[in-house]
Amino acid sequence: MSNSDTPKDGDFAHWVEEKSEALKFELGEKFPVPPTALVSPSVHPETGAQKLEEVLLEHEAPSEEFLEELAALREAPPLSDEELARQALADGGADGDTGTPE
Known part of the structure:
Protein backbone atom coordinates (compact mmCIF):
# COMPACT_ATOMS: atom_id res chain seq x y z
CA MET A 1 0.00 0.00 0.00
CA SER A 2 2.32 2.69 -1.25
CA ASN A 3 1.29 6.12 -2.52
CA SER A 4 3.53 7.66 -5.19
CA ASP A 5 3.08 11.19 -3.66
CA THR A 6 4.40 10.09 -0.27
CA PRO A 7 8.03 11.12 0.14
CA LYS A 8 10.59 8.43 0.93
CA ASP A 9 12.24 8.33 4.40
CA GLY A 10 15.14 10.72 3.65
CA ASP A 11 13.07 12.97 1.44
CA PHE A 12 10.45 13.88 4.04
CA ALA A 13 12.65 16.42 5.88
CA HIS A 14 13.63 17.97 2.54
CA TRP A 15 9.97 18.16 1.50
CA VAL A 16 8.96 19.84 4.80
CA GLU A 17 11.84 22.34 4.45
CA GLU A 18 10.76 23.26 0.91
CA LYS A 19 7.15 23.75 2.00
CA SER A 20 8.12 25.90 5.00
CA GLU A 21 10.42 28.11 2.90
CA ALA A 22 7.66 28.58 0.32
CA LEU A 23 5.22 29.52 3.09
CA LYS A 24 7.70 32.00 4.62
CA PHE A 25 8.15 33.68 1.25
CA GLU A 26 4.39 33.81 0.63
CA LEU A 27 3.70 35.28 4.09
CA GLY A 28 6.57 37.77 3.69
CA GLU A 29 4.99 39.04 0.48
CA LYS A 30 1.56 39.38 2.08
CA PHE A 31 2.74 40.89 5.39
CA PRO A 32 5.96 42.88 4.92
CA VAL A 33 7.86 43.78 8.09
CA PRO A 34 7.70 47.54 8.80
CA PRO A 35 11.01 49.36 9.32
CA THR A 36 12.18 49.90 12.87
CA ALA A 37 11.86 53.26 14.59
CA LEU A 38 15.64 53.70 14.39
CA VAL A 39 15.65 53.85 10.61
CA SER A 40 14.84 57.20 9.02
CA PRO A 41 12.53 56.87 5.99
CA SER A 42 14.38 59.69 4.19
CA VAL A 43 17.93 58.34 4.66
CA HIS A 44 19.00 54.87 3.59
CA PRO A 45 20.73 53.14 6.55
CA GLU A 46 23.99 52.59 4.66
CA GLU A 65 34.04 58.84 12.01
CA PHE A 66 31.76 57.94 14.93
CA LEU A 67 34.70 57.62 17.33
CA GLU A 68 36.14 60.97 16.19
CA GLU A 69 32.77 62.68 16.73
CA LEU A 70 32.46 61.09 20.18
CA ALA A 71 35.96 62.29 21.13
CA ALA A 72 35.13 65.82 19.94
CA LEU A 73 31.97 65.85 22.08
CA ARG A 74 33.90 64.57 25.08
CA GLU A 75 36.51 67.35 24.71
CA ALA A 76 33.96 70.15 24.17
CA PRO A 77 33.42 72.55 27.06
CA PRO A 78 30.16 72.14 28.99
CA LEU A 79 27.25 74.38 28.00
CA SER A 80 26.32 77.20 30.33
CA ASP A 81 22.91 77.37 31.98
CA GLU A 82 22.09 80.37 29.77
CA GLU A 83 22.92 78.41 26.61
CA LEU A 84 20.86 75.43 27.75
CA ALA A 85 17.90 77.75 28.48
CA ARG A 86 18.28 79.42 25.07
CA GLN A 87 18.30 76.05 23.31
CA ALA A 88 15.27 74.88 25.29
CA LEU A 89 13.31 78.02 24.35
CA ALA A 90 14.34 77.74 20.69
CA ASP A 91 13.24 74.09 20.49
CA GLY A 92 9.63 73.65 19.48
CA GLY A 93 9.40 70.20 20.99
CA ALA A 94 7.37 67.37 19.52
CA ASP A 95 4.83 69.68 17.90
CA GLY A 96 7.45 71.99 16.37
CA ASP A 97 5.79 75.10 17.87
CA THR A 98 8.44 77.45 19.30
CA GLY A 99 5.63 79.40 20.99
CA THR A 100 5.26 76.51 23.42
CA PRO A 101 8.84 75.40 24.20
CA GLU A 102 9.42 72.14 25.98
Missing part, protein backbone atom coordinates in the same frame (compact mmCIF):
# COMPACT_ATOMS: atom_id res chain seq x y z
CA THR A 47 24.31 56.26 3.68
CA GLY A 48 23.43 57.90 7.01
CA ALA A 49 25.95 58.75 9.70
CA GLN A 50 26.25 56.07 12.34
CA LYS A 51 24.14 56.72 15.42
CA LEU A 52 24.69 55.84 19.07
CA GLU A 53 21.61 53.57 19.03
CA GLU A 54 23.13 51.51 16.21
CA VAL A 55 26.35 50.96 18.15
CA LEU A 56 24.69 50.19 21.48
CA LEU A 57 21.44 48.45 20.52
CA GLU A 58 22.30 46.82 17.21
CA HIS A 59 25.87 45.91 18.24
CA GLU A 60 27.45 47.58 15.21
CA ALA A 61 31.17 48.20 15.38
CA PRO A 62 31.75 51.95 15.78
CA SER A 63 33.16 53.58 12.66
CA GLU A 64 36.24 55.80 12.74
Whole structure:
Protein backbone atom coordinates (compact mmCIF):
# COMPACT_ATOMS: atom_id res chain seq x y z
CA MET A 1 0.00 0.00 0.00
CA SER A 2 2.32 2.69 -1.25
CA ASN A 3 1.29 6.12 -2.52
CA SER A 4 3.53 7.66 -5.19
CA ASP A 5 3.08 11.19 -3.66
CA THR A 6 4.40 10.09 -0.27
CA PRO A 7 8.03 11.12 0.14
CA LYS A 8 10.59 8.43 0.93
CA ASP A 9 12.24 8.33 4.40
CA GLY A 10 15.14 10.72 3.65
CA ASP A 11 13.07 12.97 1.44
CA PHE A 12 10.45 13.88 4.04
CA ALA A 13 12.65 16.42 5.88
CA HIS A 14 13.63 17.97 2.54
CA TRP A 15 9.97 18.16 1.50
CA VAL A 16 8.96 19.84 4.80
CA GLU A 17 11.84 22.34 4.45
CA GLU A 18 10.76 23.26 0.91
CA LYS A 19 7.15 23.75 2.00
CA SER A 20 8.12 25.90 5.00
CA GLU A 21 10.42 28.11 2.90
CA ALA A 22 7.66 28.58 0.32
CA LEU A 23 5.22 29.52 3.09
CA LYS A 24 7.70 32.00 4.62
CA PHE A 25 8.15 33.68 1.25
CA GLU A 26 4.39 33.81 0.63
CA LEU A 27 3.70 35.28 4.09
CA GLY A 28 6.57 37.77 3.69
CA GLU A 29 4.99 39.04 0.48
CA LYS A 30 1.56 39.38 2.08
CA PHE A 31 2.74 40.89 5.39
CA PRO A 32 5.96 42.88 4.92
CA VAL A 33 7.86 43.78 8.09
CA PRO A 34 7.70 47.54 8.80
CA PRO A 35 11.01 49.36 9.32
CA THR A 36 12.18 49.90 12.87
CA ALA A 37 11.86 53.26 14.59
CA LEU A 38 15.64 53.70 14.39
CA VAL A 39 15.65 53.85 10.61
CA SER A 40 14.84 57.20 9.02
CA PRO A 41 12.53 56.87 5.99
CA SER A 42 14.38 59.69 4.19
CA VAL A 43 17.93 58.34 4.66
CA HIS A 44 19.00 54.87 3.59
CA PRO A 45 20.73 53.14 6.55
CA GLU A 46 23.99 52.59 4.66
CA THR A 47 24.31 56.26 3.68
CA GLY A 48 23.43 57.90 7.01
CA ALA A 49 25.95 58.75 9.70
CA GLN A 50 26.25 56.07 12.34
CA LYS A 51 24.14 56.72 15.42
CA LEU A 52 24.69 55.84 19.07
CA GLU A 53 21.61 53.57 19.03
CA GLU A 54 23.13 51.51 16.21
CA VAL A 55 26.35 50.96 18.15
CA LEU A 56 24.69 50.19 21.48
CA LEU A 57 21.44 48.45 20.52
CA GLU A 58 22.30 46.82 17.21
CA HIS A 59 25.87 45.91 18.24
CA GLU A 60 27.45 47.58 15.21
CA ALA A 61 31.17 48.20 15.38
CA PRO A 62 31.75 51.95 15.78
CA SER A 63 33.16 53.58 12.66
CA GLU A 64 36.24 55.80 12.74
CA GLU A 65 34.04 58.84 12.01
CA PHE A 66 31.76 57.94 14.93
CA LEU A 67 34.70 57.62 17.33
CA GLU A 68 36.14 60.97 16.19
CA GLU A 69 32.77 62.68 16.73
CA LEU A 70 32.46 61.09 20.18
CA ALA A 71 35.96 62.29 21.13
CA ALA A 72 35.13 65.82 19.94
CA LEU A 73 31.97 65.85 22.08
CA ARG A 74 33.90 64.57 25.08
CA GLU A 75 36.51 67.35 24.71
CA ALA A 76 33.96 70.15 24.17
CA PRO A 77 33.42 72.55 27.06
CA PRO A 78 30.16 72.14 28.99
CA LEU A 79 27.25 74.38 28.00
CA SER A 80 26.32 77.20 30.33
CA ASP A 81 22.91 77.37 31.98
CA GLU A 82 22.09 80.37 29.77
CA GLU A 83 22.92 78.41 26.61
CA LEU A 84 20.86 75.43 27.75
CA ALA A 85 17.90 77.75 28.48
CA ARG A 86 18.28 79.42 25.07
CA GLN A 87 18.30 76.05 23.31
CA ALA A 88 15.27 74.88 25.29
CA LEU A 89 13.31 78.02 24.35
CA ALA A 90 14.34 77.74 20.69
CA ASP A 91 13.24 74.09 20.49
CA GLY A 92 9.63 73.65 19.48
CA GLY A 93 9.40 70.20 20.99
CA ALA A 94 7.37 67.37 19.52
CA ASP A 95 4.83 69.68 17.90
CA GLY A 96 7.45 71.99 16.37
CA ASP A 97 5.79 75.10 17.87
CA THR A 98 8.44 77.45 19.30
CA GLY A 99 5.63 79.40 20.99
CA THR A 100 5.26 76.51 23.42
CA PRO A 101 8.84 75.40 24.20
CA GLU A 102 9.42 72.14 25.98
